[in-house]
Amino acid sequence: MTTTDPRFSRIADKVGVGERLTLEDGLYLDEEADLLAMGRLANEVRERRHGNTTYYNTNIHLNPTNVCVYRCRFCAFRADLRDEKAYSFTDDQARERILEARSRGATEIHVVGGLHHQKKFDWYVNLVRVLHETCPEIHIKAWTAVEIAWFSFLTKQPVEWVLREMKAAGLGSLPGGGAEIFHDEVRPQICEHKADGENWIHIHREAHNLGLRSNATMLYGHVEGAKHRLDHLLRLRALQDETGGFQTFIPLAFHPENTKLAHIPKPTARMDLRMVALARLMLDNFDHIKAYWIMLGEDTAQVAQSFGADDLDGTVVHELIYHDAGAKTPEGLTVSKLHRLIHEAGRVPVERDTLYQKVVREGAKWWVDGMVREPSSVVSC
Ligand code: V47
Numbered sequence: 001m002t003t004t005d006p007r008f009s010r011i012a013d014k015v016g017v018g019e020r021l022t023l024e025d026g027l028y029l030d031e032e033a034d035l036l037a038m039g040r041l042a043n044e045v046r047e048r049r050h051g052n053t054t055y056y057n058t059n060i061h062l063n064p065t066n067v068c069v070y071r072c073r074f075c076a077f078r079a080d081l082r083d084e085k086a087y088s089f090t091d092d093q094a095r096e097r098i099l100e101a102r103s104r105g106a107t108e109i110h111v112v113g114g115l116h117h118q119k120k121f122d123w124y125v126n127l128v129r130v131l132h133e134t135c136p137e138i139h140i141k142a143w144t145a146v147e148i149a150w151f152s153f154l155t156k157q158p159v160e161w162v163l164r165e166m167k168a169a170g171l172g173s174l175p176g177g178g179a180e181i182f183h184d185e186v187r188p189q190i191c192e193h194k195a196d197g198e199n200w201i202h203i204h205r206e207a208h209n210l211g212l213r214s215n216a217t218m219l220y221g222h223v224e225g226a227k228h229r230l231d232h233l234l235r236l237r238a239l240q241d242e243t244g245g246f247q248t249f250i251p252l253a254f255h256p257e258n259t260k261l262a263h264i265p266k267p268t269a270r271m272d273l274r275m276v277a278l279a280r281l282m283l284d285n286f287d288h289i290k291a292y293w294i295m296l297g298e299d300t301a302q303v304a305q306s307f308g309a310d311d312l313d314g315t316v317v318h319e320l321i322y323h324d325a326g327a328k329t330p331e332g333l334t335v336s337k338l339h340r341l342i343h344e345a346g347r348v349p350v351e352r353d354t355l356y357q358k359v360v361r362e363g364a365k366w367w368v369d370g371m372v373r374e375p376s377s378v379v380s381c
Pocket of ligand 1: 292313
């Protein structure tokens, strides 16, 4: 133990016997606790759940359009219709992307983008259909709750209808984006007009009720404070108690470059590690905490594996949202590089698919060597 603070000891005792931490415990951990002591405690929880395993997946990203009706102050990716950088994928481009995914041996395509005011719901649902029909074996993790809310607005149909349509077209699960910070002291300051915290929670509840799994995120390091972060985590924990439908929590560090909040410095590695540990300790009903290497950077993602994280996300390949905002990481990583990040952290890499089924491949080489790899078998973790 690196601290003698009795408040920390009480929290450690609770964690030791699996007792749930309170809002007050969370505020103390966020604002005052010794970082190394907290990291060690979070690491104990992580090792109790996952031993020495760190998960990763072979995936590819597709951001079908950057044109967006919203003007989120933290976003560097969005464009107006007539901007030089504005783009929208055609069906052929979508097909090409998923065929690239297949040729790289990907088990997942991650699809999120802007809310294009000239595209109808059909354009979005057709994209999922095209991807699914081209490569039905690749899991489609698509649309943040904010996009689902937009589709419901466009069609004047309930969220449940939107989700059923998407599922019928081939949607496999929902990513965790669009959550930002739920608290209404913060949300209007960073993403005015878009689906509020209650709506985000409602959409994930509906998805879980339809048997779709989803992820959850929290964007930190901008104008929020500890009480907003804790409010966010506790709302996620409450929904998870209700549905059990979340798979993983991903703390997302704000990247300020090219955004309306460019004056705010990027969170430090200390804050990044504190958020990973805080999430592992507070979200006692989440199986996984993801250290998304793209946004943490490879170095911090390595250390995060000893601060509560058990997953690094994947190969990614085409990343725009963070790179438009100044991320210095590569846009993708090879499987062998991911293995290195995990091995060097003293962990054992295990490839998973989107639903955390273990992927077993045959042969010693990976797609990085130009070989087509399809999952040879998938077994339950
Ligand atoms: O909702 C946008 C964030 C999210 C910036 O579910 C920014 O597996 C920092 O949710 N600085 C989208 N963050 C990405 C996302 C995600 C990523 C990886 C895996 C999964 C998953 C989900 O990115 C947005 C927003 O919170 N974001 N701009 C920025 N400048």
